[in-house]
Amino acid sequence: MATTESSLPIARRSVWRDDCLELVCGIANAGGGRLILDADVDSRGVVKRKTNRVMRSIPGAISQALDLTCAIELVLDGGRFCLEVVIPPASEPISYRGAFYFYQDGTNRILDGDALDRLLQPELEPDIKWETRPVVQASLDDLNLNLVARFTGTSRDTDLVTALDEASAIEEDLRHAGLMTGVGTPTNVGILLLHDRPHQYIPGATVRIGFFGGRGGTPIFEDEIYGSLIEQVHATVETLYDKYLSDVTGQEDGISTYSLRPGTPPRDAVHEAVLNALAHKNYDSGTPVQVSVFTDRICIDNVGRPPRTWTVSALLGRHTSRPNNPTLVAALRRLGIIDGWGNGIGSMRLLCMEAGAAEPSFELRDDETMVCFPLDTDSMLTSSIANPHPIANHPPARTELPEVQATARAVALQQDTSLTLNDEKVLAMIDIDGRLTAPRIAKNLNISESTVRRSFRRLRELGLVERVGSDKSGFWQVK
Incomplete structure (x- = not known):
């Protein structure tokens, strides 16, 4: 008997009487709603003594009779002052004096037979998703x-x-x-x-940061980040870069100066990873997002993962947005914080490529997703594109080639040829963003434009890419 938001009931009574408890019981069982009562207010808008006494007594009467916490406040309704009793949905079916009431279409009736069975067996009704569960303690x-x-x-x-x-x-x-x-x-x-x-209100709705040095186990020091989701993202990144990834380089006028450690990934890429972790986390788990900082890497781990049919290759390739928390992602998109097109992973990779930093690696577990940013190896970008095998002493979460790269190698092999390292780098970049131009790719890969254009021609001849639209306004599409 799930009630949609648009049909949440509003009942009206002139005064509070004992039978109003039956009404509150029925409204709570129906998914929550409001009970509007007349209020006695003077010309200045001051509540008179009788109404004030009723306001104080109603929450206690409801709590004692139904074990339900309701709020009551003075509101304007149709141009006149009224008392509004806000009735939350019952977490489990409730009864009043042994009867289960259900308010629907302006009528409060006692349930029996099949109707009562359906109320008492919520497993027969669709579950309310975590996102839209009410937090009845707040307003x-x-x-x-x-x-x-x-x-x-x-x-x-x-x-x-x-x-x-x-x-x-x-x-x-x-x-x-x-x-x-x-x-x-x-x-x-x-x-x-x-x-x-x-x-x-939400257990584990925080981010924990820990510094582990060159080992695992207990962190050497740690922080926990609180605040709204947006504040958690910004505060996590600021704390990481100001406290965990900076070294004292000297003194200037008695004030210590700091610089980022070598090989530190671009701030925007880490910001995107933290945002992704918080947006797609399984909040029912009660587990904070964990950011583990080692001497050679940063690992961001959250409970929650993409669809189970997805591999790491699918995650790295082009894919639609499949959020675990669609309402949350829609709200973040409305705020302009994410684009909602499933481009987060590609954005991280591209930001690292453009900064000349090592590309992040990814791991999908049964119920977790982890992204790791290397800190101390300049050659990781080349290795991540050219070598499918892990580099010693680096714990790459990605243990398989991106799908586009594996396909490209297979196609080249079938034609008795092979791709150069530059070919694979160029292919990896336009797979992330087909609008990238030759000058921009050349700058990011530190090669000449002519080399990039030769790779374009070679990839096109092998049937791996095609140009959609004109040279000026079109884009590359990986087949």
Whole structure:
């Protein structure tokens, strides 16, 4: 009997009576909703004594009778002041005086027979996904209003207490995006994106960073990053580069100067990896994203992985966006933080190539995804493209060739020829982004433009790539 957000009920009564507890029970079993009561307010908008007494007594009466936590507040409804009882969905079916009520289409009825069986056997109904589960302990007032304003595009100076129409519009926008339920409580995604301390409601909604030196086991020192998801991404990257990847190089006017360690990957690539880990994590696991820093590598590990049919080769190749948390990814896309096209892995690889840094390696486990950035080997980029075997002392998570490279080698072998190292490098780059030009590729690979164009011709002759559109505005497409 799952209730859709658009059909969440609103019941109206003139005064609070004992039978209102039957109504609250029915609304909670139906997925939550609101109960609107008349309020006695003077001309100045001050609640009169009788209404004030009712406001104080209702939450306790509901809690005692139904073991349910409900909020009550004064609202404007149709131009007049009313009391609004916000009723959350019952986590399990509840009864009042031995009867199970269910509110639907304006009627509160007692369930029996098959209808009662369906209510008492939730496994017969679709599960509510983690993303849209309500966080009944929180409300709009608990969220960071600057983050809410950024997401909804409203003024940061809006007073949600007095600007009730504005608050209603904001709630509607958040409900439409899956960040709030129809009864005014944030969802897990709403808390994750818009609350300053989401770990208070979502276990493990943090990032842990540890420095292990040249060994595993217990970290030598560590940090835990808190805050909204966006803040966690930025704070993780800043902490990594300022504390874990920098060395003291000297003193200037009594102030220590720092520089990044040799072979440090580009900041934007690591930012993309941390963002991917937080966006695609399985939050039901209660496990933080873990960033392990060794002397020769950074490994970013999260519980959650792409579809089980995907191999590392599929992950490295062209693929559609298949997020574990589609509501969260849609919200991040709306904020302009991700593009939602499944380009995250390609973006990391391309950023490293352009910076002349070693390409990251990837590993897919049963329920985890790990990306590792090498720190201390300048030749890792060449090796990752040219050599399918791991380099000694480097723990590459990628143990198979990218699909496009394996296919290219097989095609060349069938034609009794082989690809040069430059051919494979050029192919790897245009597989990530077919819009790359010869000058840009030449600059990134430190080779001449003529060498790049020869690789273009060779790849085209072997049938590995084709040009779509004109030389000026077209792009390369890997077959």
